[in-house]
Amino acid sequence: MSVLIVPKTETEALDHRADFPAIPAGWAYLDTAATAQKPQAVIDAITRGYDTTYATVHRGVYQRSADMTLAFEAARRRVAAFLNAGSENEIVFVRGATEGINLVAQCWAGTQLKAGDRILLSQLEHHSNIVPWQMVAERLGVAIDVIPLTPDHKIDLDAMGAMITPAHKLVALAHVSNVLGSLLDARRAADIAHSVGARLLLDGCQAVPRIAVDVAALDCDFYVFSGHKLYGPTGIGVLWARPELLDAMPPYQGGGSMIDKVSFAKTTYAPPPGRFEAGTPHIVGVLGLHAAIDYVESIGLDRIHAHETALVTLTREALSQINSLTLFGPEDSAGIVSFSIQGVHPHDIGTILDEAGVAVRAGHHCAQPLMETLGVDATARASFGVYNTADDVAALVRGIERVTRIFG
Template sequence: MSILTATRPLDRVADFPAIPDGWAYLDTAATAQKPQPVIDAITRAYDTTYATVHRGVYQRSADMTLAYEAARRTVARFIGAGSENEIVFVRGATEAINLVAQCWAGTQLKAGDRILLSMLEHHSNIVPWQMVAERIGVAIDVLPLTDDHRIDLDAMERIITPAHKLVALAHVSNVLGSVLDARRATEIAHAVGAKILIDGCQSVPRIAVDVAAIGCDFYVFSGHKLYGPTGIGVLWARPDLLEAMPPYQGGGSMIDKVSFKRTTYAPPPGRFEAGTPHIVGALGLAAGINYVESIGLGAIHAHETALVTATREALSGINSVRLYGPADSAGIVSFTIEGVHPHDIGTILDEERVAIRAGHHCAQPLMESLGVDATARASFGVYNGPADVEALVRGIERVTRIFG
């Protein structure tokens, strides 16, 4: 079966004005291009409807407040949250994880407690926990991977103990595309009384997420990987956890009453949203969610899976190429070429009008475990099709010719 017939494209590239004809953008795992409906929502917000929220008594401010809170409800519905009050808007998943690290782990953990991570985590799901651990005296344990590069949940069952108070795992690996059985991971964590945070940056654009069905305690993701703007992200948490957490930052909006004697704080989510929020970012995120839902996550996942299959089949026929991750990875293919640095691969592919990521992908511990310094990574979105896979393969064949 040729690459051209391996999958039927979603025919969505026309929705993305930043993708010119003949340019294969294969770096969606880093950040997704923006469809016209998202651009229009952002432009409209700044151009004709802009005002502050939660403060003004004039009509436009009231209207913008309604739109901003409607965006929160859109996010809550999208991930199966019980209420919009469980949704905290932040700058991105990095800030969401840091918020949980400081406001939950930093106040609930004590010396001698343990945190459990995995070998494939993004630096943003490693460093915040290290900072808390060093300050409090908490130990961090690391789960290994299976032979096909998934988080080893059998090992998790063996390793985890009641001393583990928090587990933090990626739902989909940003390097390998491997998908976590988040429900099983949650059950294992809860069996010893641990809380679990799931990093959903790579999952929410690709697979349906239902936090209630998963049963996790915290779920985080960024808007810019979900076809929305940069500078906006989401922390979802169980309401009882949010209620017990102190504020992350102090300032306007997060207060109930301020005096020089004592300040009381607003209930969640306002408690965690100090200052003027990224109003237009929230509206853009909601537009990104609406766009994804108009296509259907089932269709997106099937489309990206087919592109991954076609890519892996084509690259497996090139002797010098080594593939990483499972065969059914979600929208991501990482690889190396023997004797060629990934940066050189990326440079030559760019000459062929193919954009990929090359480097350690903010996952240096994973690179070390794989025995490499870096990989090349192709990652797909709704705008990609068989022609992009063919362009990638042609470019890699050129790389192998250049380097002999």
């Protein structure tokens, strides 16, 4: 089998590998959906934060602390602009999307829902967008319903429209699937949810590195993402929510910074977002997130999406020529290609590819219900970033050819 080649103008208009010092020559890193590599600009921002400018925030009266507080809050404004939020006060810094979803589950769903209410999820959700809702449902006597997928593995919004009832108070969906790359028509999902008075939460982990996100245009109610998938550091993420929802939510944790006044008789809490940011925050992580947003927007999310789409097309066309290989997800998946090879465990695929200098993810991808829907225990997954080129796809295909030779 020969590797398909596409014109350089389609896949090599972006070639930012030199910006990423952790990617050596000859290594095809195709695991961006798990975590993105970090550009030098982000590394430099983190280094400066710890090296020459470090101090605490929101506490010190000395100049460096004041300067760091200004930088920290400037990052909050940067995130708000990135999402087209109405105000920086709608941006809550969390450890990642998982914590953001749990915060909404405990502080909104846990106080607003009651026995007999229902939550609507889909078959392709990450465990982080399933388990927190199950915990709330078990505690409150709330039921969970699951939207099926279309034949090309997208969330079936026609089915959603037929299933949803006034008893559904929350819909929680992936904006882009971490396994399939399926892109949700999020505005239509919001319209369906709001038609019965339900709130919509979107898991944006795989969306924000690939497409422009405008929470006002999407008309969602909650949006979460993790910084490390956006070429930023680990341990930092974002919850955006409508201000009236944040105002009505009690705090998630108690401690420093999230208070108005403390006495042994009674404690009153700070307004959002401070109410949800107990303790000393991940200061330098926030600065790194700011740098990551600057980095992707300097390239352009439209260009990033077009680049990754071209790589997905190239990959799917090449892999579809292998008879023993099954592709999952839609043809127009956003930066992600999952597949299996008949008679070969995905872990063996990953190990053999690693020997060839190709890094992919192999397993259930924290989406075991989806694996059951697909009829497999696990898949191999290649996922792309701004640093990938057609050469990486060629290396992937050569590695898979070797897998099929080894296993016959």
